[in-house]
Amino acid sequence: MAKDSSEIAQAIVQRLASLIDADVVVTLEVQANMPGGAPDAVVRTVSENARTLKFDSCNFEEFLTSKTARIIAGRLLPKNPT
Numbered sequence: 133m134a135k136d137s138s139e140i141a142q143a144i145v146q147r148l149a150s151l152i153d154a155d156v157v158v159t160l161e162v163q164a165n166m167p168g169g170a171p172d173a174v175v176r177t178v179s180e181n182a183r184t185l186k187f188d189s190c191n192f193e194e195f196l197t198s199k200t201a202r203i204i205a206g207r208l209l210p211k212n213p214t
Contacts, residue, residue, distance in 0.1 A: 169194075 149156045182190035
């Protein structure tokens with residue numbers, strides 16, 4: 133995954149960020165479907181880690197007997213100096 137992130141950063145994000153007046157937002161979404169559900173300790177740890185890492189949101193939604201975790205982070209990159 134780190135290699136993919138690096139390639140995306142170089143091939144896309146850096147090119148866009150180099151444009152004058154470009155505001156580039158990088159968003160990471162993690163979604164996990166857990167048919168057996170997630171233990172409360174995992175829900176608590178993932179929620180705390182997402183908060184510590186400054187994710188915009190971290191939600192665990194329960195559907196019948198399964199849980200879906202959706203974690204979204206967005207970060208506005210600073211503009212390049214002109």
